[in-house]
Each structure stands twice: as structure tokens, then as C-alpha cells.
Amino acid sequence: MAGTAVRLGVLVLPEHPGPEGVRPWRVAEELGFDHAWTLDHLSWRTLRERPWFDAMTTLTAAACHTGRIALGTLVASPNFRHPVVTAKEAMTLDHVSGGRFVLGVGAGAPGPDGAALGGPEPAAAGRATRFEEFVTLVDRLLRQPVTTFSGRFYTAEDIRMIPGCVRRPRLPLAVAATGARGMRLAAGLGDMWVTIGDAGVPGGQSEAEAFATLRGQLDRLTRACRSAGRPPGDVRRLVNLSRVVAEPYGSPERLADLVGRCAELGFTDVVLAYPREEGVFAGDMRAFEEAVTRVTGVTGQRGSD
Incomplete structure (x- = not known):
């Protein structure tokens, strides 16, 4: 991105069917985004009765129709994924994309995804324990050619x-x-x-409250890094801005201001949701393109699809 160290990313919901489903990913690359992500759920919130596709397959198609932009899950969770299969898919996507894949992972929230594998859905503490084991095993699988592992939740x-x-x-x-x-x-x-601010009420805080929440989270991450003996600057810090504030690209000036405020707090990466015609993340495509190109420094017209 021109004029700032912050990398700008976009969230594209996995709802676009058929061959035209790759269009938003090509648009994202043409607009100068540094990275593009999709949600990894079996269904999601108010869109449960709408078309919704698999994240890994969606990203594979995106990888085949782009050449520069990084691609990732925001985020995969053990709610319905096994770490062995997840790691194999991630390794494959890394190759398909030519080394552009980022595996975003999270503990998962209560809801339909959590019951997909059967059995009782774990409470918050159980999800945290399971997630720790999930990430530990994924990390080992991706680092070494052969892995054997026996844990409380997973065996490899x-x-x-x-x-x-x-x-x-x-x-x-x-x-x-x-x-x-x-x-x-x-x-x-x-x-x-990765953060979306207050996960309990995404987008439910005032702008001042939301930035105070982000500041507190960044402080806790810094302390965690120091406790781990790791320089805090080693970990990039991403905020999904469209889950934090309203109308983040209402004007080029507003987006530039918000990105600047995030940078001042210590974020290295900011993500916006790709505009939808209605409902969640609804927005004007022209305003989106105008604001994003101002921030990324891309000039000229996008090529036709």
C-alpha cells in the first residue's frame, strides 16, 4: 500500500456460485488489496438459508484466478474440522497458490457448526483447551514430514x-x-x-468504545509476547474493521482516517468486507472502490471481467 505500513485486506463471503464466483477475488487483486479472506463456516448467522460454499474449495478457485494477493481463512476452527485434514488442505492450498495461503484459525463459537461432529458441544473453557491442542497439532503437521501425536481430543x-x-x-x-x-x-x-474487537457484540460498541477495546487487546497481546520471550513486533496484528465500526468506507477520507487510527494503535493489517447488495456487509461498490483505491494508491480503471 502506498503511504502506509498497514496492509489492507478484504473479506469475501463464500456465497458466490458458479464460474462468476471468482470475480470478487480478481477485483480484490485489481484494487490493490494485499490479502483476501473468506469465512470458514458451514453456514453463517442471518445467511443460513442462503447459498454458502466451502472455504478451502473457494480459496482454491481464487488461487487459480489470481497471481499476487495472499489468501486465507478467517477463520478455520475445530468446530467441524480435524487438524490432520485441515493441515493437508492448507499445505495443498499453499502449493496451488504458489505460497500465498495463510491459515487463519480460531476456537469457534457456539452454534450450528459446533454440533456438526456430533456429541455435546463444549463450553467456552473446553473450546479453548480443544483449540490449543488443534493449533499445536496443525503447527507440528505443517512443520515436519511425519507426525505422530496423541492428545485429549486428537490422535495422529x-x-x-x-x-x-x-x-x-x-x-x-x-x-x-x-x-x-x-x-x-x-x-x-x-x-x-486476529481480532474483530468485542466478539460478544461485533459492531455493537460506539466507535470510541470499540477503539478502546482494541487498545486493550493489543496491550494484552504485547504482554503475552513478552511472557513468551518473543518480541511483540514478530506477530502481525490484524483487525476486521467491518466487524468493529459502521460504514468504514463511507468516504475515502473516512477509510484513510480509520486505517491511520488502526496503525497508530499498532495494527499491521486491516480488513474490510466486500460489499453485498443487502443485509450484513451491505454497501455501495462504487464507494468501496473509490475509498480503497485512494488508500492502496492504485490508479486507473480496473480491467473488465
Whole structure:
């Protein structure tokens, strides 16, 4: 991005069917975004009865129709994923994309996804424990050609991960976390930390309250990194701005101001939601393009699809 150290990303919901489903990803690359993400759920909130596709397959298609932009999950969780299969898919996507894939992971929230594997859905403490084991095993699988592991939740016996990731020792992990245990995990194993602000009420705080929440979270991450003996600057810090404030691209000036405020707090990466015609993340595409191109420094007209 021109004029700032912050990398700008976009969230594209996995709802676009058919061959035209790759269009938003090409647009994102043409607009100068540094990275593009999709949600990894079986269904999501108010869109449960609408078309909704698999995240890994969606990103594979995106990888085949782009050449520069980084691609990732925001975020995969153990609610319905096993770490062995997740790691194999991530390694594969890393190769398909030519080393552009980022595996975003989170503990998962209560809801339909949590019941997909059967059995009782764990409470918050149980999800945190399961998530820690999930990330630990994914990390090992992606780092070494053969892994054997026996834990409370997962077992892996003589699992091959050949040829391994394009990037060594493994592709980047982006860890979504707000609690103390998750922050420690991000500080210990994460290449990036992810937040949507107050996860209990996404977008429900005033702008002043939201930025105060983000400031507090960044302070806790810094303390977690220092406790882990890791320089805080080693972990990139990403905020999904469209889950934090309203109309983040209402004007080019507003987006530039918000990105600047995030940078001042210490964020290295800011994500916006790709505009939808209605409902969640509804927005005007022309305003989106105008604001984003002002911030990214891209000039000229996008090519036709």
C-alpha cells in the first residue's frame, strides 16, 4: 500500500456460485488489496438459508484466478474440522497458490457448526483447551514430514505431510483470540493475531468504545509476547474493521482516517468486507472502490471481467 505500513485486506463471503464466483477475488487483486479472506463456516448467522460454499474449495478457485494477493481463512476452527485434514488442505492450498495461503484459525463459537461432529458441544473453557491442542497439532503437521501425536481430543498416527509447505518451516498461521489462553497461543505459535474487537457484540460498541477495546487487546497481546520471550513486533496484528465500526468506507477520507487510527494503535493489517447488495456487509461498490483505491494508491480503471 502506498503511504502506509498497514496492509489492507478484504473479506469475501463464500456465497458466490458458479464460474462468476471468482470475480470478487480478481477485483480484490485489481484494487490493490494485499490479502483476501473468506469465512470458514458451514453456514453463517442471518445467511443460513442462503447459498454458502466451502472455504478451502473457494480459496482454491481464487488461487487459480489470481497471481499476487495472499489468501486465507478467517477463520478455520475445530468446530467441524480435524487438524490432520485441515493441515493437508492448507499445505495443498499453499502449493496451488504458489505460497500465498495463510491459515487463519480460531476456537469457534457456539452454534450450528459446533454440533456438526456430533456429541455435546463444549463450553467456552473446553473450546479453548480443544483449540490449543488443534493449533499445536496443525503447527507440528505443517512443520515436519511425519507426525505422530496423541492428545485429549486428537490422535495422529504416522501422518505424512509430503512435500511440505512452499514456505519453510511452514505457511503462516493467523490466530484469532481475545482471551488470555488464546493470546498466549498467538504469541507462542502465531505469525499473525486476529481480532474483530468485542466478539460478544461485533459492531455493537460506539466507535470510541470499540477503539478502546482494541487498545486493550493489543496491550494484552504485547504482554503475552513478552511472557513468551518473543518480541511483540514478530506477530502481525490484524483487525476486521467491518466487524468493529459502521460504514468504514463511507468516504475515502473516512477509510484513510480509520486505517491511520488502526496503525497508530499498532495494527499491521486491516480488513474490510466486500460489499453485498443487502443485509450484513451491505454497501455501495462504487464507494468501496473509490475509498480503497485512494488508500492502496492504485490508479486507473480496473480491467473488465
